[in-house]
Amino acid sequence: MTTTVFPALRTTDAAATIALLVTLGFTERLMVRNEHDPELVDHAEYALGDTGGIMIGSVRNDGSALDAVGGSSIYVVVSTEREVDRLYEEIVDMGHAIVRPVATQSYGGREFDFRDHDGNSWGVGSYRGA
Numbered sequence: 001m002t003t004t005v006f007p008a009l010r011t012t013d014a015a016a017t018i019a020l021l022v023t024l025g026f027t028e029r030l031m032v033r034n035e036h037d038p039e040l041v042d043h044a045e046y047a048l049g050d051t052g053g054i055m056i057g058s059v060r061n062d063g064s065a066l067d068a069v070g071g072s073s074i075y076v077v078v079s080t081e082r083e084v085d086r087l088y089e090e091i092v093d094m095g096h097a098i099v100r101p102v103a104t105q106s107y108g109g110r111e112f113d114f115r116d117h118d119g120n121s122w123g124v125g126s127y128r129g130a
Contacts (some may be wrong), residue, residue, distance in 0.1 A: 008055040010069045014041040021046045070119025081110040081126050
């Protein structure tokens with residue numbers, strides 16, 4: 001697989017971020033755990049379909065730019081409106097803050113927005129762009 005856009009996120013809770021990615025349909029492609037603390041992720045890659053992907057890593061707590069969390073915005077395209085509705089229920093059950101409830105959009109597709117535990121903004125929808 002060749003990923004053409006690879007957003008990267010830092011996380012304060014790798015297990016929660018991984019659970020979210022798996023819920024959204026991502027699959028693990030590479031996982032490098034910290035050799036001193038296996039709860040921390042030095043680098044991980046998760047694939048979505050044939051060309052989507054995201055990288056994550058735990059904050060380093062060293063005062064560098066690699067400590068920055070939150071503030072990212074990611075839109076995940078799913079195959080059907082029914083899948084949007086199913087994921088909405090799962091995201092609500094996981095306790096994430098819903099920013100915009102699930103709805104059909106005037107420009108096409110069905111989508112919703114939420115914030116994760118690190119403050120990142122996620123959109124999930126069936127709209128694939130024009």
